[in-house]
Amino acid sequence: MSRQRVIVIGGGVCGLGVGWKLAAAGADVTVFDRGKAGRESTWAAAGMLCPQMELRPQEEDISALGLESMKRWRAFAADLEADSDIPLHYRDEGTLFISADQDAAEQLRFLHDHQIELGMPVEWLSGAEVREREPYISHNVVAGLVCLDDHHIDCRGMTRALAEAFVRRGGDLREDAPVDGVVVDDARLTGVRVNGEVIPADAVVVAAGTWSGMLDGLGGDVKPPVRPVKGQMLMLRQPDERILSHCIWARSSRDFCYMVPKADGTLLIGATVEEVGYNKDVTAGAVLDMLRAAWGVLPSVYDLPIIETWAGLRPASRDGAPVLGATDVDGLFMATGHFRNGILFAPVTAEDVAHAVLTGETTATIAPYGLGRFAA
Numbered sequence: 334m335s336r337q338r339v340i341v342i343g344g345g346v347c348g349l350g351v352g353w354k355l356a357a358a359g360a361d362v363t364v365f366d367r368g369k370a371g372r373e374s375t376w377a378a379a380g381m382l383c384p385q386m387e388l389r390p391q392e393e394d395i396s397a398l399g400l401e402s403m404k405r406w407r408a409f410a411a412d413l414e415a416d417s418d419i420p421l422h423y424r425d426e427g428t429l430f431i432s433a434d435q436d437a438a439e440q441l442r443f444l445h446d447h448q449i450e451l452g453m454p455v456e457w458l459s460g461a462e463v464r465e466r467e468p469y470i471s472h473n474v475v476a477g478l479v480c481l482d483d484h485h486i487d488c489r490g491m492t493r494a495l496a497e498a499f500v501r502r503g504g505d506l507r508e509d510a511p512v513d514g515v516v517v518d519d520a521r522l523t524g525v526r527v528n529g530e531v532i533p534a535d536a537v538v539v540a541a542g543t544w545s546g547m548l549d550g551l552g553g554d555v556k557p558p559v560r561p562v563k564g565q566m567l568m569l570r571q572p573d574e575r576i577l578s579h580c581i582w583a584r585s586s587r588d589f590c591y592m593v594p595k596a597d598g599t600l601l602i603g604a605t606v607e608e609v610g611y612n613k614d615v616t617a618g619a620v621l622d623m624l625r626a627a628w629g630v631l632p633s634v635y636d637l638p639i640i641e642t643w644a645g646l647r648p649a650s651r652d653g654a655p656v657l658g659a660t661d662v663d664g665l666f667m668a669t670g671h672f673r674n675g676i677l678f679a680p681v682t683a684e685d686v687a688h689a690v691l692t693g694e695t696t697a698t699i700a701p702y703g704l705g706r707f708a709a
C-alpha cells in the first residue's frame with residue numbers, strides 16, 4: 334500500500350507538531366511555511382504551560398483541554414528531545430500569581446476559591462510567604478497563589494526541536510514557500526496550490542495561524558474564523574545571582590504582567606493583548622506599561638539590561654477555543670485558533686490531529702473543537 338501523502342500549511346507549533354507525529358507514524362509529509370518555520374506567533378510565546386492560571390469562570394471547557402494537554406507535556410517534551418537532541422529546558426518549580434494591593438488580592442481570592450471548587454491543587458500565600466519563595470519581591474505584595482502544576486519550557490528551543498525532529502523523521506520542510514490555497518473537487522480535497530502549481534495530496538492540514546482563513550478555496554463553512562490578537566514582550570538578562578526563580582503573574586488594581594525566568598538567565602516580561610489587526614510594531618507605551626507592572630512587584634528589574642523586544646499575533650477564533658480535526662471537506666483538517674495557549678495545547682494538537690488524519694477517527698478530547706461548531 335502506498336504511503337499517505339499529507340501537506341501541512343504552516344510551520345508553527347501546530348503545523349510542525351502535527352507534521353512530526355505524522356512523519357513518525359510513516360506518512361509522507363510536507364510542511365510549507367511562507368517564511369521561516371516557527372518565526373511567527375510560536376516564536377513570540379513565553380513558553381508557559383499554565384492551564385490552572387488560565388482557568389476562568391465560563392472557560393472551564395477550554396481549561397479541560399489545557400489540563401489534558403498538560404498531562405501529556407512531560408512525555409511530549411521527552412520524546413521531542415530524544416528525536417531532536419535539542420533541550421526544551423522543562424521547568425517545574427510551579428507558578429505564583431501575586432497581588433500588589435488589596436483590590437487585586439480580592440480578585441485573587443475569587444480565583445483561588447473557584448479553583449478550590451473545581452478541586453485544583455492551589456495554595457494561598459501571605460505576602461511574607463511569597464517573599465520566602467522569592468526574596469526580591471516587593472513588600473507591596475500582599476498575597477499570592479501557588480500552582481505547582483503550572484510549568485514552562487524554552488519556546489524557541491521547542492521550535493528548533495520540532496523542525497529538527499520532523500526532518501529527522503523523514504518530513505520535507507519547505508520554507509519561504511507560501512501556499513496560495515487548497516484545491517477542492519466535489520467536497521473532496523485533492524491538493525494545494527503553490528506558486529500557481531497544484532501539488533496533489535491525500536490530506537491537508539491547515540495550520541497557518543492567524544492567516545488560516547485567508548487561503549484560497551476555503552469558502553463558506555470550511556473557512557476558520559480566526560483573527561490576530563497582538564502580544565508584545567520584552568527580554569531582560571538576570572545577573573548571575575538570579576533575582577527570580579519562579580514564573581510569576583502579577584496584578585495590581587492598575588497593572589498586570591507576567592515574568593518568566595529562563596534557564597539561560599534571560600527573563601521574559603509580557604504581554605499585551607491588543608486588537609490592532611496585523612500590526613507588529615513594538616510601542617513605547619506597551620514597554621512602559623509592562624516595565625512599570627514588573628517594577629511594581631520586582632524593583633530590581635530597574636537595573637537589568639534589555640536584550641530584545643518583539644510582538645507576535647495570536648490566532649484567536651470567534652469563541653477563543655482552538656479549531657481542531659476533520660471538516661466537511663473530505664481530507665481537509667484544521668489545527669488553528671490556539672490564541673493564548675498554543676504551546677500548552679501542543680501535545681493534544683499534534684497527537685490528536687495526526688490521529689484524525691491517519692485513521693479518520695476524532696478523539697473525544699478534540700471532538701468539541703471541530704470547525705462545524707461555527708456553522709450554525
Ligand SMILES: Cc1cc2nc3c(=O)[nH]c(=O)nc-3n(C[C@H](O)[C@H](O)[C@H](O)COP(=O)(O)OP(=O)(O)OC[C@H]3O[C@@H](n4cnc5c(N)ncnc54)[C@H](O)[C@@H]3O)c2cc1C
Nearest residue numbers: 343345347367374375379381512542564645674675676677
Ligand atoms: C506575546 C505572546 C506570548 C504567548 N505566550 C504563550 C505562552 O506562554 N504559552 C502558550 O501556550 N501560548 C502562548 N502564546 C500563544 C501561542 O504563541 C500561539 O497560540 C501559537 O504559537 C500558535 O501557533 P500556530 O502554529 O497556530 O501559529 P504560528 O506560530 O503563527 O504559525 C503559523 C505559520 O503559518 C505560516 N503561514 C501563514 N500563511 C501561510 C501560507 N499561506 N502558506 C504557508 N505558510 C503560511 C506562518 O508563516 C507561520 O509560520 C503567546 C503568543 C504571543 C503573541
